[in-house]
Amino acid sequence: QLQFALRLGDNPRQVVTTTPQNVAVLKAILKNPSTVKTHAPTEANRAYLAASFLEEVQARFAGSSLGKQELEGLLLEDIEGALWRQSGFDALRLSAVPHLSRIVVAVDPPVTGHKGSDECGIVVVGAFTDGPPQDWRAVVLEDASVTGASPDEWARAAIAAMDRHKADRLVAEVNQGGDLVERMIRQIDPLVPYRAVRATRGKVVRAEPVSALYEQGRVSHLRGLDKLEAQMCLMTQMGYQGKGSPDRVDALVWALTDLVVEPSETHRRPQVRAL
Structure with a gap:
């Protein structure tokens, strides 16, 4: 007016x-x-x-x-249909790292390795997995993603993140690089505990169980994850609404799938049998 x-x-x-x-x-x-x-x-x-x-x-x-x-x-601004909302992260923020049962570093390598390449998503997540699955909790410890890195550079960045956090395993998506991904990593550290994962479903379908963990308040974030959180808020039911590929989110999803989603699906409660 x-x-x-x-x-x-x-x-x-x-x-x-x-x-x-x-x-x-x-x-x-x-x-x-x-x-x-x-x-x-x-x-x-x-x-x-x-x-x-x-x-x-x-x-x-x-x-x-x-x-x-x-x-x-x-x-x-929250995007319609977003799997995560910026306001939701504040309630999940931690200032100190609690006791964790396991820590993994997840890597989503880019297809190419030059200045114009997609980011290499490298995310460190720890989890407390004592007791039944509904009591399990996870903490996102670091976003160590790198941009425009060669295969040798992102492999070194992933191993460095493993060393900083004394991680138990490195998880890497191999849809794009196949066996080359493991070879690059083992050139840096031949003995690194390694698991290759291959995406057989779309990004949204893989992200939904992880989003559900956040809705249940079972995942916390340390400070300094702004770029990761920004990408997360652009993931919607219709796909990623940002530019390029959500490599940081992909790495996060692989880490939480390895630590919480898959183990909880195979976890069996103690049962009593009549003899």
């Missing part, structure tokens, strides 16, 4: 300053062809803000959806 008041002068303009909330009026303004947008995070105002304020809000909200909105000035 303010626009109707801007009727005088040669070039009437309005300035809108706001935290980018996911509301229809703001999105309409941003989509208007005549809108000129500037953007700055809270950090850009450091010279005019109390240092203690910055330290406090960064410590409390950095990496959360509220922090991305209020501190980074990002407009967070």
Whole structure:
């Protein structure tokens, strides 16, 4: 309605300053062809803000959806049919790593290895698997994905992630590279515990059981997983809505499938037989 008041002068303009909330009026303004947008995070105002304020809000909200909105000035929009929503990650955030039964590093290698290649998804996940499957919990520890890496470089990055987290196994999708994937990895570490997995179903079908674990509150995230979470929010029932391939999400799905989904399907409860 303010626009109707801007009727005088040669070039009437309005300035809108706001935290980018996911509301229809703001999105309409941003989509208007005549809108000129500037953007700055809270950090850009450091010279005019109390240092203690910055330290406090960064410590409390950095990496959360509220922090991305209020501190980074990002407009967070949920896509219709998304398997994950940004707001859901905040309740799953951990500041420390709990006791874990097993840790795996999952790798989704790219088809090629040059600057224009897809990312190589490398995700580290741990799980607590004592007791019945409904009590199992998982924690996403690190997104170690690399971009534009040669096969030797992504293999070294995967082994380095194994070493950092003292992982129990490396899981790699071999649809694209076949035996070459294992050869590259064993050139770096011949004794690495390794499992090759091959996708026989679509990405959405494979991701749905993992999404269900999140809905049940059984998967937590450490901080620093922004790029992975952004890709997750673009996975929908109709497929991936982002550019390129969701390699980080693929690696996450393989890790949680290996740690939780498949073992829970084969887990048998103790039974009593009459003799």
